Amino acid sequence: MSLPHAILTALLEKPSSGLELTRRFDRSIGYFWSATHQQIYRELGKLEQAGYIRALPAPVPARGQKKEYEVLPAGRAELAAWVDTAEDPKPMRSGLLLRMRAAAVVGGTGLRAELERHLALHRRQLDEYLEIETRDFPPERRATEPGRLRHLVLRGGIDLERFWVEWLTHAIGELAAE
Secondary structure (H helix, E strand, O other): OOHHHHHHHHHHHOOEEHHHHHHHHHHOHHHOOOOOHHHHHHHHHHHHHOOOEEEOOOOOOOOOOOOEEEEOHHHHHHHHHHHOOOOOOOOOOOHHHHHHHHHHHHOOOOHHHHHHHHHHHHHHHHHHHHHHHHHHOOHHHHOOHHHHHHHHHHHHHHHHHHHHHHHHHHHHHHHHOO
């Protein structure tokens, strides 16, 4: 996945200013595709130059006024083509797993505390996802294909967090058994 496609998706869901878009990224898409505010603004400029989006005309021109963007037909076509393109899974990158591998070589005294910290973070994220599911995805909201697809994305996040909670609990238990 790429940032331009994430931005096109978000703008098709709702035309937004750069600031609104970065806030929406922080609350939704950012859970599985993160980007800094600077990256988003830079990409908005590139998408506009490519003819995929345009800034909506302001009702009253004013200096320093935020631009609101919408997706143009070429942007929708680009996103649709990307959706239909095959993509192989990417290898997982985890600093925690790398740190554990390094600790196997050089030792380390803070590894268990770090695993416990990660466990707390994953439990918190899982609770947040479950709260979003309860609040935003009642059965009637899953009755349409877009609703089902959005819910499946959230379920992927829930299942990943459950995996990490289970795995970290097991890992901490293994280290405690030493």
